[in-house]
Amino acid sequence: MNVxxxxxxxxxxxxxALLLNGVYTTPRGMINLxxxxxxxxxxxxxxxxxxxxxxxxxxxxxS
Amino acid sequence: xxxxxxxxxxxGAPVSADDGxxxxxxxxxxxxxxxxxxxxxVLPGGETRAVTTYxxxxxxxxxxxxxxxxxxxxxxxxxxxxxxxxxxxxSAFAPVTDAVAELLPRGFAFASPHPYQVALAxxxxxxxxxxxxxxxxxSGTEAALLAARIASRATGRRRLLMFDGAYxxxxxxxxxxxxxxxRAPWNDLDAVAAVLGQPDHGIAAVFAEPFLxxxxxxxxxxxxxxxxxDLARDHDVLxxxxxxxxxxxxxxxxxxxxxxxxxxDAARQDHRWRFPDRRGRRPDGPARAHRRGPxxxxxxxxxxxxxxxxxxxxxxxxxxxxxxxxxxxAQRRSGCARRADSCGRGLGRLPGRGxxxxxxxxxxPGRSRTAG
Numbered sequence: 001m002n003v004x005x006x007x008x009x010x011x012x013x014x015x016x017a018l019l020l021n022g023v024y025t026t027p028r029g030m031i032n033l034x035x036x037x038x039x040x041x042x043x044x045x046x047x048x049x050x051x052x053x054x055x056x057x058x059x060x061x062x063s
Numbered sequence: 064x065x066x067x068x069x070x071x072x073x074x075g076a077p078v079s080a081d082d083g084x085x086x087x088x089x090x091x092x093x094x095x096x097x098x099x100x101x102x103x104x105v106l107p108g109g110e111t112r113a114v115t116t117y118x119x120x121x122x123x124x125x126x127x128x129x130x131x132x133x134x135x136x137x138x139x140x141x142x143x144x145x146x147x148x149x150x151x152x153x154s155a156f157a158p159v160t161d162a163v164a165e166l167l168p169r170g171f172a173f174a175s176p177h178p179y180q181v182a183l184a185x186x187x188x189x190x191x192x193x194x195x196x197x198x199x200x201x202s203g204t205e206a207a208l209l210a211a212r213i214a215s216r217a218t219g220r221r222r223l224l225m226f227d228g229a230y231x232x233x234x235x236x237x238x239x240x241x242x243x244x245x246r247a248p249w250n251d252l253d254a255v256a257a258v259l260g261q262p263d264h265g266i267a268a269v270f271a272e273p274f275l276x277x278x279x280x281x282x283x284x285x286x287x288x289x290x291x292x293d294l295a296r297d298h299d300v301l302x303x304x305x306x307x308x309x310x311x312x313x314x315x316x317x318x319x320x321x322x323x324x325x326x327x328d329a330a331r332q333d334h335r336w337r338f339p340d341r342r343g344r345r346p347d348g349p350a351r352a353h354r355r356g357p358x359x360x361x362x363x364x365x366x367x368x369x370x371x372x373x374x375x376x377x378x379x380x381x382x383x384x385x386x387x388x389x390x391x392x393a394q395r396r397s398g399c400a401r402r403a404d405s406c407g408r409g410l411g412r413l414p415g416r417g418x419x420x421x422x423x424x425x426x427x428p429g430r431s432r433t434a435g
Contacts, residue, residue, distance in 0.1 A: 009078065009079065012078055012079040012117070012118065013079045013081045013084055015079075015117065016079050016081075016084045016085065016087075016088050017084060019088065019122060019140070020084070020087055020088060020091065022138070022139060022140050022141060023140060023141050023143060024122070024132055024140035024141065024142050024143060024144055025143050025144060026114070026144055026147075027114075027117040028277075028279075030276075030279070030280055031143035031144070032143065032144070032145055032147075032148050032308075033143070033145075034130055034142065034145045034150060034151055034152060034153040035151060035152050035153065036129040036130040036152060036153025036154075036156070037130045037141070037153075038130070041130050041141055044141060045141055045143065048141075055081075055084065056081070
C-alpha cells in the first residue's frame with residue numbers, strides 16, 4: 001500500500017507527528033532499520049505511524 | 064501554512080501546514096529550541112549537515128542507546144534514521160564502544176601506516192567479492208570523486224552517466240547541471256543503451272546506487288543493474304556501484320544480494336582497460352572481443368527485466384557472481400542481518416513503499432488519499 005501525500009507540506013506534517021509520537025525519522029520520510037530494533041519496538045513504530053497518519057489526515061482508516 | 068517564522072527557525076525547507084502540530088512540537092521541545100538557537104550563533108545555519116535540519120527547528124539529541132535516542136528535553140525516540148544507516152547496530156553498540164575504549168588509551172592517530180586499517184581492509188575484501196583492495200576516504204563524496212578520477216584516467220574520457228534521483232555526493236561534479244554528467248531515468252535500460260551506443264558518448268563510468276537512497280529508497284528492477292554493468296563493460300565503460308548505504312544491507316553489501324560485480328575489475332594493458340569475461344578471465348585480444356555484442360546482451364537483458372525473478376541466466380556459470388538477489392544463503396548471513404530482514408518484513412504492514420531495508424513515502428502533488 002502506498003501513501004500519497006499532498007506535497008512537501010504534508011510530509012513535514014507527518015515528520016512532526018511522528019516526532020510527537022516518539023519516532024525519529026527523516027524529514028523526507030525515509031526510514032531504515034537497525035539490528036537493535038526488536039519486535040516490541042516495531043509494534044510501537046506501527047502504532048506511532050497509525051497515530052501520526054490520523055493526526056495528519058483525520059478520519060484515515062487502516063485495513 | 065504558518066505565515067511567519069519566529070527568529071531562529073529553520074527556513075528554506077518544507078514547512079508543516081498544520082499550526083497545531085507546530086505548536087505541539089514547540090511546547091514539547093523547548094530545550095531543543097534553545098540549543099538550536101545557541102548553535103545558530105556559532106554554526107552557519109545552526110548545523111553542519113543540512114539534511115538534519117528542518118522547520119521550525121530540529122530535535123537536538125543528547126544520547127543514544129540501542130534503538131533509542133534521547134533529546135535534550137528528555138524525550139525518548141525510536142531511531143529509524145540510524146545516522147542514515149551508519150549506525151546499523153544502533154547507538155552505543157557494545158562491541159564498538161568496547162573496542163574504541165580499549166584503543167583510546169594507546170593512541171589512535173598516527174602519521175604512519177597502522178595495522179588497524181589493514182585488518183579492516185582484509186575484512187571488507189573477504190566479505191565483498193568485488194573488493195580486492197581498499198582506499199579509505201573521509202566521505203562518500205570523496206570516494207565518488209576518486210572513482211571518477213580513476214575512470215577518467217583509465218578511459219581517457221571525462222563524462223559520467225548517472226541516474227535521475229541518484230546521490231553520489233555534494234561535489235560540484237555530481238550536482239544537477241554539471242557539464243560532465245549525463246543523466247538517464249532510473250530503471251530505464253534503453254536510455255542507458257542509447258547513451259552508451261553513441262560513438263562519441265565520452266562516458267568514462269556509469270555511476271549507480273543499488274537503490275536510490277536520497278531519491279526515495281527506490282530499488283532497481285530485477286536484473287537492471289546487472290544489465291547496466293554488462294552494457295558498461297561492452298562499451299569499455301567502468302561500472303561504479305555506490306554502496307555508501309547499501310553495504311549495510313548484508314555482509315556482502317547489496318551487491319552480494321543482487322549478484323553484482325562492479326568494476327573497476329580490470330587490468331590496464333597497452334593503454335586500454337581489459338575487462339574480465341564472465342568467468343573472470345582477462346582477454347588476450349582487444350578489450351571488446353566479447354562473444355556476444357552489446358546488441359545481443361541488450362536484447363537478452365530486456366527479456367530478463369520483464370521476468371519477475373532477479374536471476375539472470377547469463378550469469379549462472381560466473382564464479383564471480385554466484386549469488387543472486389534474494390538467495391544469499393542463511394549460512395552466509397550473520398544473525399544481525401537475519402534480524403534486520405525480519406524487522407523489515409514486520410514493517411511490511413505499514414503504508415509505504417521502498418526497499419526491504421527502508422521506506423519512503425510517495426509524494427504525489429495534487430493527490431490526497433491512502434491507496435491500497
